[in-house]
Amino acid sequence: MESQTQIEDYDLVILGSGAGSKLLAWTFAGSGKRVAVIERKYVGGSCPNIACLPSKNLIHTAQIVSDARRSGVFRSACSDGFAVEMPRVTDRKRTMVKGLVDAHLALYKGSGAELIMGSGAFTAAKTLKVELNDGTTRMLRGENVIIGTGTHAKIDDHIPGMLTARPLTHVEALELDVLPEHLVILGAGYVGLEFAQAMRRLGSRVTVIDHNSHVLHHEDEDVVEGLHSLLIEEGIELVLNAKINGVSGVSGKSVLLHVEVLGSPMAIAGTHLLVAAGRMPNTRDIGLETAGIELSHEGFVKVDDRLRTTAPGVWAVGEVAGSPRFTHVSVDDFRVVHDNLLGGERTTTGRQVPFCLFTDPEFARVGLSEKEAVAKGFDYRLFKIPMAEVLRAQSVMETRGFMKCLVECRTDRILGFSMFGQGAGDVMTCVQITMLGGLPYTALRDLMIAHPTFAEGLGSLFSSVPTSS
Numbered sequence: 001m002e003s004q005t006q007i008e009d010y011d012l013v014i015l016g017s018g019a020g021s022k023l024l025a026w027t028f029a030g031s032g033k034r035v036a037v038i039e040r041k042y043v044g045g046s047c048p049n050i051a052c053l054p055s056k057n058l059i060h061t062a063q064i065v066s067d068a069r070r071s072g073v074f075r076s077a078c079s080d081g082f083a084v085e086m087p088r089v090t091d092r093k094r095t096m097v098k099g100l101v102d103a104h105l106a107l108y109k110g111s112g113a114e115l116i117m118g119s120g121a122f123t124a125a126k127t128l129k130v131e132l133n134d135g136t137t138r139m140l141r142g143e144n145v146i147i148g149t150g151t152h153a154k155i156d157d158h159i160p161g162m163l164t165a166r167p168l169t170h171v172e173a174l175e176l177d178v179l180p181e182h183l184v185i186l187g188a189g190y191v192g193l194e195f196a197q198a199m200r201r202l203g204s205r206v207t208v209i210d211h212n213s214h215v216l217h218h219e220d221e222d223v224v225e226g227l228h229s230l231l232i233e234e235g236i237e238l239v240l241n242a243k244i245n246g247v248s249g250v251s252g253k254s255v256l257l258h259v260e261v262l263g264s265p266m267a268i269a270g271t272h273l274l275v276a277a278g279r280m281p282n283t284r285d286i287g288l289e290t291a292g293i294e295l296s297h298e299g300f301v302k303v304d305d306r307l308r309t310t311a312p313g314v315w316a317v318g319e320v321a322g323s324p325r326f327t328h329v330s331v332d333d334f335r336v337v338h339d340n341l342l343g344g345e346r347t348t349t350g351r352q353v354p355f356c357l358f359t360d361p362e363f364a365r366v367g368l369s370e371k372e373a374v375a376k377g378f379d380y381r382l383f384k385i386p387m388a389e390v391l392r393a394q395s396v397m398e399t400r401g402f403m404k405c406l407v408e409c410r411t412d413r414i415l416g417f418s419m420f421g422q423g424a425g426d427v428m429t430c431v432q433i434t435m436l437g438g439l440p441y442t443a444l445r446d447l448m449i450a451h452p453t454f455a456e457g458l459g460s461l462f463s464s465v466p467t468s469s
Ligand SMILES: Cc1cc2nc3c(=O)[nH]c(=O)nc-3n(C[C@H](O)[C@H](O)[C@H](O)COP(=O)(O)OP(=O)(O)OC[C@H]3O[C@@H](n4cnc5c(N)ncnc54)[C@H](O)[C@@H]3O)c2cc1C
Pocket: 015, 016, 017, 018, 019, 020, 021, 038, 039, 040, 041, 042, 043, 044, 045, 046, 047, 050, 051, 052, 053, 055, 118, 119, 120, 121, 148, 149, 150, 151, 170, 191, 282, 286, 317, 318, 319, 320, 324, 325, 326, 327, 328, 329, 330, 358
């Protein structure tokens, strides 16, 4: 193959093919623009390949295993003595990912957007050099350029022995063909907790370590307590308030973590180490400085509320732009850039970001937590019911958790909704729509909701007696 040194001109050049990027590509290419997307490895970005969707596939398999093991009723429905075969668990995930990648390739073909597999870096304003995976190079220039390079797992190389321990990140943890005998997870955040429960349910011994005093530490106390007892009941060991002083051994064989818990030394041994301690932006070695693209203090691509970078005609979307770390936010970044490229003035200001932790049961929140409402000085009434009062939860005998809602005293407006319980992500969306419509909480209280759904619990929630802040 020959390298192309002449610059090729496009209407839109996109670096990285994540959620916001691909939607921009397909939409603009579909309307006749010349669009190129540069992607070094994952067609469609992290979500379908190494993050949201494969992790939910693993979580679902783990839930089936858990259901089969958990109760006499379920046990009698499956054959005796079943064993988890990790290669089959991972193959199921691989099949799902392959289907998603094929669907993406069809969308590229259908829209006319050109997908170029290789690594891109700026060499001048709005101009990128691509080192293609086939060994050739190309030079591309866009009238507009989008940076959507995402983030990668943060591995703290200041911790002695951490790098030589070759810890797993979510990428390798989703490719395991052997069930870890004892998985030690560093980080009790989103990735850590979702993996902890899934791997425990598949049969690993699991220890989760965090330097904070609580799991998912920024959430309200009742959420943290609910998650904490769920994990403990499932047999997960939690080591909180832990400072990691060093690691020895190699993940996959044996590892030993030297930690200090509130001043007392402790050694934690395991067979595998998974690091789930936050993210680092993919901004290195992509020539940002050459193209006049500045970084924020936190190291993300600096953008304004329309997602414009400091270089004219260059935009950034998704995690690399410092947007909240969820696929649906990257999708919304697409809307912002799309509208601005068409002459609109859509911004990221004030957008409501819902989220859902996919433990079983789920934890979901939209709007303010109690902690946040208090800090902001809102006068609110708190409606709260246990899941045991939701008829659907009773019918399936899954009554762990609660739903709660903060309602502003003066306006009856919903300030925030949190739920720890079965179906939390979907129930939250009903509340989110009510908030978006600016409706009072009574609209949900007096709504006829299909029986017996988890969302029906909203009627019970808003008919309960609230407490005041
Ligand atoms: C384990 C895990 C589970 C998650 N689960 C959820 C979930 O359930 N729900 C949710 O909303 N969010 C979830 N997230 C977060 C979600 O995955 C991210 O917020 C989302 O994928 C970010 O998308 P993005 O567009 O910013 O970047 P990405 O999707 O990461 O895309 C960036 C792309 O750029 C490519 N790239 C980088 N540099 C270059 C270069 N120089 N040249 C060419 N290509 C390059 C990368 O290969 C990558 O494909 C999860 C994250 C993890 C780690």
